[in-house]
Amino acid sequence: MNQTKKYFLYARKSTDEAERQVLSIEAQLTEVREFAMKENLSIVQEFIETKSAKKPGRDIFEKMISGIEKGEALGILAWHPDRLARNAVDAGKIINLLDTGKLEMLKFPTFWFDKTPQGLFMLSIAFGQSKYYIDNLSENIKRGLRQKLRNGVYPGFAPLGYINELRNHTILKNPENWQIVAKLFEEYATGKYTLEQIQKLALSLGLMSRYGKRILSLSRIQKMLKNPFYYGLFRFKNEIYEGIHEPIISKELFEKVQRVLLDRGKTRKGKPNHHFGFLGIFKCGECGRSITAEQHIKKSGLVFRHYRCTKKNTDCKQGFLNEKSLHLQINSIFQKVSLPLDWLKPILEKLDAEEKENSQSTKSFAQNIEKEILEIDNKVSRLLDMQLENEITLSEYKEKKEKLLNQKADLKQRLSDFGRKGNYWLEPMRNFILSAHQANSLINSENLEEKRSFLQKIGSNWTLQNKTVSFQALKEWKIAINKSQYSEMSG
Numbered sequence: 001m002n003q004t005k006k007y008f009l010y011a012r013k014s015t016d017e018a019e020r021q022v023l024s025i026e027a028q029l030t031e032v033r034e035f036a037m038k039e040n041l042s043i044v045q046e047f048i049e050t051k052s053a054k055k056p057g058r059d060i061f062e063k064m065i066s067g068i069e070k071g072e073a074l075g076i077l078a079w080h081p082d083r084l085a086r087n088a089v090d091a092g093k094i095i096n097l098l099d100t101g102k103l104e105m106l107k108f109p110t111f112w113f114d115k116t117p118q119g120l121f122m123l124s125i126a127f128g129q130s131k132y133y134i135d136n137l138s139e140n141i142k143r144g145l146r147q148k149l150r151n152g153v154y155p156g157f158a159p160l161g162y163i164n165e166l167r168n169h170t171i172l173k174n175p176e177n178w179q180i181v182a183k184l185f186e187e188y189a190t191g192k193y194t195l196e197q198i199q200k201l202a203l204s205l206g207l208m209s210r211y212g213k214r215i216l217s218l219s220r221i222q223k224m225l226k227n228p229f230y231y232g233l234f235r236f237k238n239e240i241y242e243g244i245h246e247p248i249i250s251k252e253l254f255e256k257v258q259r260v261l262l263d264r265g266k267t268r269k270g271k272p273n274h275h276f277g278f279l280g281i282f283k284c285g286e287c288g289r290s291i292t293a294e295q296h297i298k299k300s301g302l303v304f305r306h307y308r309c310t311k312k313n314t315d316c317k318q319g320f321l322n323e324k325s326l327h328l329q330i331n332s333i334f335q336k337v338s339l340p341l342d343w344l345k346p347i348l349e350k351l352d353a354e355e356k357e358n359s360q361s362t363k364s365f366a367q368n369i370e371k372e373i374l375e376i377d378n379k380v381s382r383l384l385d386m387q388l389e390n391e392i393t394l395s396e397y398k399e400k401k402e403k404l405l406n407q408k409a410d411l412k413q414r415l416s417d418f419g420r421k422g423n424y425w426l427e428p429m430r431n432f433i434l435s436a437h438q439a440n441s442l443i444n445s446e447n448l449e450e451k452r453s454f455l456q457k458i459g460s461n462w463t464l465q466n467k468t469v470s471f472q473a474l475k476e477w478k479i480a481i482n483k484s485q486y487s488e489m490s491g
Contacts (some may be wrong), residue, residue: 006044006073007036007107008064012083014052025050028079035109036077044073053086065093068103075105081113081126091127095120152244154234160210160224161248171245178248179348180207181230183434185249188225189256191263192453195221200450204441205434225257232409240402242409250416251409276307277448278326281455284309285465287316293323307464321467329469330451331443337458337473337480338439347433355426369415376408432476 011028025048036043045067049060061084067073076094078084084106085091097103098115106113106123113123148155154171158164161181163174184202187193193201195218202208203215224230231254232247233240276293284291289310296304305323309316339347380401387397435457442451455462458480459471473481 005042005075005105007041007075007077007105008067008073009033009036009043009046009077010049010061010064010083011046011079012049012051012053012058012061014050028083031109032077032079035107039107041075041077041107043077053082053084053090056087056089058090061090065097068097071102074103075107076103077107080108080110081106081123085127088127091124094127095124098123149236149241152242154229154241154243154245155236159227159229160207160216160220161230162245171243173246173248177207179430179434180205181224182248183431184221185225185230185253185257186431188260189253191260194264197450197453198225200447201438204438204445204450222261225261228254230254232412233405239398240405242405247413247416250413251406252413276305276323277452278307278330278455281452282307282462282464282469284311284316284318285463285470286318287311287314289314289316291464309464318465319467321464325467326464326469330455333458333469333471334439334443334451334454337436337477338443339433339436339480341437341440344433344437348430351426351430351433366415369411373408373411376404376411380404429476432480436480 009029009032011025011032013025013028029046029048033043035041047060047064049058051058051060053061064076068076076084084094094103094106098106098120105115111126153169158171158174161174161178162171164170165172180202183205184198184207187201188198198221199216199218202221207216208214209216209220228234228240229243229245230248231251232243232245234243235241279291279293282291283289287309289312291307292310293305293307298304306320307323307326308320309318311318383392383397383400383404386392387394392400435454439454442454445451455471457474458477459473461470461472463470
């Protein structure tokens with residue numbers, strides 16, 4: 001009799017947590033096909049689905065049910081009842097088809113079923129167990145998520161500059177790039193950089209997308225600059241939480257960045273592309289007048305570009321300086337101040353070690369700050385009680401909680417800053433080292449705007465005299481010109 005009955009084969013597996021221990025589609029198909037051959041069952045069509053059964057609405061499942069209703073098959077083969085349904089609606093459809101006779105039989109290699117009152121009862125229990133399992137699993141996941149949030153652990157992928165530490169389920173600074181991320185915040189806070197320039201700066205410092213090692217997109221950079229995670233807080237489903245991860249930047253720096261972002265607006269037209277990248281930088285070394293630039297196209301079509309003194313109201317004797325010669329001299333300056341590529345890591349490691357050794361704090365100051373922090377924690381706890389008792393609305397709770405957590409972040413920053421007083425020089429030194437490393441990429445760069453910005457960073461009183469560039473190196477850049485200083489730091 002089984003030889004004349006037609007069966008549909010149904011296999012399903014999704015990427016949900018509940019499905020991780022379930023056989024693969026291929027394994028399900030192999031077992032069910034072998035079972036059908038052993039039982040001498042005729043499979044007329046196979047339905048394969050890769051969608052969760054937690055909720056109704058699976059397209060392939062509905063197509064199979066439609067086929068049963070049309071009489072295309074009288075039975076269904078599956079590895080287990082939970083492949084057919086993990087929700088009450090789909091389970092009800094299967095049982096209803098059995099009750100009305102449109103579905104005569106269900107067959108499973110791992111579950112016995114007979115179309116009797118007892119069999120239908122056992123099938124209902126199997127469907128109920130599947131639903132209970134998925135509901136209970138979902139509740140356990142939600143409970144674990146709430147506990148993570150209460151503990152200050154961000155329940156997701158670590159943002160750029162951090163890494164997920166899987167053993168202890170925490171988020172740590174990424175030793176390979178967190179300092180670069182901090183530098184991007186610092187540079188953007190100056191207001192001298194556009195998002196496009198920050199994008200290029202990130203690339204020059206070796207900071208790229210985590211996946212595929214591609215240049216960071218502008219939207220990714222903007223999202224990073226707006227993320228409170230970097231100063232110790234994080235958002236999850238529109239609510240702010242205090243994180244236990246170590247901040248990369250201060251709250252003060254983050255707020256500076258937000259002001260710059262606000263001033264620039266969401267969309268800005270790019271600056272016009274100037275023909276001469278170094279206008280406004282140099283003065284004439286002989287008379288002190290401004291340096292201008294000119295372009296001449298000869299009859300032959302040859303373009304001649306040069307810089308010269310304006311000679312306004314003076315009898316200055318200085319001649320022209322070819323643009324190519326100027327660029328070569330500027331590249332030579334970058335070469336002089338650049339940090340050798342293989343010295344970056346040992347120097348940064350040495351600075352980190354120095355910071356740990358010299359870190360100090362005063363107990364009385366720390367105790368006062370910690371007392372204020374404890375009071376804020378108590379206020380947050382009272383706020384939650386008020387919200388649970390409906391004394392304040394959820395929106396009021398979130399707003400007041402966010403203000404309190406930001407106050408707490410300010411206090412923690414004060415405590416951290418005070419503790420680092422003995423190491424006040426370390427952060428500027430890190431920034432200097434990273435900038436010196438950046439000089440390597442500028443030597444052959446054609447980005448004149450970036451080169452111009454770097455010139456202003458490393459020196460002042462830039463002059464042209466006798467076709468030669470001169471300048472006064474600023475502070476630490478005097479050290480940079482003497483490579484032996486680098487050698488001592490990296491040793």
